[in-house]
Amino acid sequence: xxxxxxFDVALQAKIKHHLERFETRRSAILPILNDIHxxxxxxxxxxxxxxxxxxxxxRLQVQEVISFYSRYRQQQPSRYxxxxxxxxxxxxxxxxxxxAKLKAxxxxxxxxxxxxxxxxxxxxxxxxxxxxxxxxxxxxxxCDNLDGIIDDYLQRASDA
Amino acid sequence: MPDNLxxxxxxxxxxxxxxxxxxxxxxxxxxxxxxxxxLALPPSEITAIVKASGLRGRGGAGFPTGLKWxxxxxxxxxxxxLVCNNDEGExxxxxxxxxxxxxxxxxxxxxxISARAFGANKGYIYTRYEFFEEIAWLRTAIDEAYAAxxxxxxxxxxxxxxxxxxxxxxxxxxCGEETGLLSSxxxxxxxPKLKPPFPAVSGYLGCPxxxxxxxxxxxxxxIITHGAEAYRKIGTEKSAGxxxxxxxxxxxxxxxxxxxxxxxxxKFFAEEAGGMAAGRELKGCIPGGASAxxxxxxxxxDATLDYEDLAAKGxxxxxxxxxxxxxxxxxxxxxxxxxxFFHHESCGQCTPCREGTGWLANIMHAYVKGEGKESDLPLxxxxxxxxxxxxxxxxxxxxxxxxxxxxxxxxxxxKNYLQAKAG
Numbered sequence: 001x002x003x004x005x006x007f008d009v010a011l012q013a014k015i016k017h018h019l020e021r022f023e024t025r026r027s028a029i030l031p032i033l034n035d036i037h038x039x040x041x042x043x044x045x046x047x048x049x050x051x052x053x054x055x056x057x058x059r060l061q062v063q064e065v066i067s068f069y070s071r072y073r074q075q076q077p078s079r080y081x082x083x084x085x086x087x088x089x090x091x092x093x094x095x096x097x098x099x100a101k102l103k104a105x106x107x108x109x110x111x112x113x114x115x116x117x118x119x120x121x122x123x124x125x126x127x128x129x130x131x132x133x134x135x136x137x138x139x140x141x142x143c144d145n146l147d148g149i150i151d152d153y154l155q156r157a158s159d160a
Numbered sequence: 161m162p163d164n165l166x167x168x169x170x171x172x173x174x175x176x177x178x179x180x181x182x183x184x185x186x187x188x189x190x191x192x193x194x195x196x197x198x199l200a201l202p203p204s205e206i207t208a209i210v211k212a213s214g215l216r217g218r219g220g221a222g223f224p225t226g227l228k229w230x231x232x233x234x235x236x237x238x239x240x241x242l243v244c245n246n247d248e249g250e251x252x253x254x255x256x257x258x259x260x261x262x263x264x265x266x267x268x269x270x271x272x273i274s275a276r277a278f279g280a281n282k283g284y285i286y287t288r289y290e291f292f293e294e295i296a297w298l299r300t301a302i303d304e305a306y307a308a309x310x311x312x313x314x315x316x317x318x319x320x321x322x323x324x325x326x327x328x329x330x331x332x333x334x335c336g337e338e339t340g341l342l343s344s345x346x347x348x349x350x351x352p353k354l355k356p357p358f359p360a361v362s363g364y365l366g367c368p369x370x371x372x373x374x375x376x377x378x379x380x381x382x383i384i385t386h387g388a389e390a391y392r393k394i395g396t397e398k399s400a401g402x403x404x405x406x407x408x409x410x411x412x413x414x415x416x417x418x419x420x421x422x423x424x425x426x427k428f429f430a431e432e433a434g435g436m437a438a439g440r441e442l443k444g445c446i447p448g449g450a451s452a453x454x455x456x457x458x459x460x461x462d463a464t465l466d467y468e469d470l471a472a473k474g475x476x477x478x479x480x481x482x483x484x485x486x487x488x489x490x491x492x493x494x495x496x497x498x499x500x501f502f503h504h505e506s507c508g509q510c511t512p513c514r515e516g517t518g519w520l521a522n523i524m525h526a527y528v529k530g531e532g533k534e535s536d537l538p539l540x541x542x543x544x545x546x547x548x549x550x551x552x553x554x555x556x557x558x559x560x561x562x563x564x565x566x567x568x569x570x571x572x573x574x575k576n577y578l579q580a581k582a583g
Contacts, residue, residue: 021325022347023364023365024346024347024365026346026347026348027327027345027346027347028347029347030327030328030329030330030344030347031327031328033330034289034328034330061347061348064348064349065330065347065348065349068332068349068350068507069329069330069331069332069350070330070331070332071289071330071331072330072331083290086497087251087450087497087501088251088252088446088450088483088494088497088498088501089251089252089408089409089483091493091494091497092409092410092485092486092489120249120251120333120501120504120505121249121250121251121252121253121450121501122290123248123249123253123254123257123288123290123291124254124257125251125252125253125254125406125408125414125481125483126254126406126407126408126414126415126416128408128414132290135292136292137292137293
């Protein structure tokens with residue numbers, strides 16, 4: 001398993017840890033998928049197959065979870081994926097205009113650099129409007145500061 | 161203010177204290193003394209104290225906490241579990257996040273005490289994954305508590321074992337419903353289960369399980385330290401203690417405020433939150449998260465923040481998420497966002513919910529475009545009526561109740577919108 005695994009050694013260790021962590025192996029599915037997401041940003045069909053082949057996790061059970069929860073993607077996301085809250089309170093603070101602005105900005109970037117997804121309440125309504133850029137939270141986003149926040153990320157991408 | 165409505169800092173005791181998340185700081189402020197006290201009591205006495213305190217579930221349903229614990233069969237030889245519902249997803253709600261930010265140890269201590277009460281040796285905190293920082297803080301608190309002997313085997317040499325782990329969700333509002341949460345914790349789709357059996361009898365993996373909200377569990381250490389009577393003296397007869405209220409919208413000072421239950425709404429709104437932001441006018445208030453029916457300014461004048469008064473006004477205290485709606489907010493837009501949300505989050509098991517939320521969303525999408533009819537309003541009322549009380553969980557009702565309230569209370573505005581679009 002070690003050399004031919006779909007997952008690197010660190011991720012293999014995490015998967016094994018999760019499989020032993022709970023009362024049933026099935027409870028490990030979400031933590032395993034969350035770790036795969038943390039590392040790759042998505043879970044591929046090959047990885048789902050590998051979870052079955054290498055760790056004996058039934059593909060049906062894994063696919064059930066992937067299809068139900070909104071976090072799980074099956075395609076590689078953009079390098080910077082923005083989840084913009086578009087629920088009641090953020091809507092009062094112009095989330096729609098900000099999302100439109102972000103979409104226009106994403107369209108002007110190289111493919112695979114920036115994407116935006118309107119999402120339900122992020123639970124930070126006192127800082128509305130709110131967004132997550134990958135796993136970093138930004139509050140009180142405005143038409144004036146949005147460009148600066150995103151440009152910082154894009155700069156990092158071009159520096160890397 | 162009368163004594164019962166005098167502000168007391170229980171859940172926010174560490175507000176403004178530097179490094180309040182650390183174990184050192186929490187212990188310096190008296191933290192984990194309640195656990196020591198509780199471990200010296202017979203477990204049934206802990207349940208009796210919490211019952212007598214009048215503490216009710218702070219997640220939204222308001223069920224008496226001690227009573228819930230007493231449903232765990234004590235003669236069962238199955239393992240028992242305590243699960244903290246930290247999957248804060250009700251739109252407008254951000255109070256549990258505040259506890260994670262301020263005092264994660266208060267939650268850990270509350271869980272250890274509560275687990276002791278009904279004999280759980282294993283617990284989980286289930287948090288929505290979008291709370292990246294908060295999850296890290298909770299994990300640190302758990303690690304610190306293990307290292308200090310407040311979790312694990314033979315806690316403080318009492319003979320009581322309690323292991324606590326953290327579990328993160330993956331984006332599903334329905335996992336905030338207790339049986340949906342347990343399905344998720346079992347590694348499945350987060351679909352709710354029919355009750356009875358209630359989780360206290362058959363929950364996680366079919367074992368007796370108590371699911372309590374973060375804010376509920378965090379109140380337990382104070383109750384053990386100060387006694388049931390002291391907690392009962394705060395608030396009203398049916399709504400004892402303090403509650404976190406998270407206020408948002410165009411107000412001067414949005415944020416989380418701890419207030420005695422029964423506190424006058426207008427006093428909270430005007431004095432704590434500072435009233436409306438400059439140039440904004442109050443048009444309504446959703447007092448308990450997206451599923452709570454909206455109240456008009458007239459209804460708010462004498463409203464008090466407790467379970468009974470808001471219920472009497474046809475709404476609910478819910479999660480304590482106070483969403484202020486201002487005059488610039490078109491109600492047609494608000495209603496569309498609400499029904500879209502519930503349609504998106506319906507798990508799809510029950511037809512009245514899966515189809516009903518979809519119908520409401522379809523109607524509103526056309527309505528917003530000016531393609532609706534005045535008869536859509538009674539139609540939406542009727543659809544909502546048929547969505548209530550007919551499903552496994554309360555999501556369907558949660559979509560129907562606010563819809564009916566907006567359609568009824570703001571019908572003139574909704575009708576005028578159509579005419580303006582047509583004109």
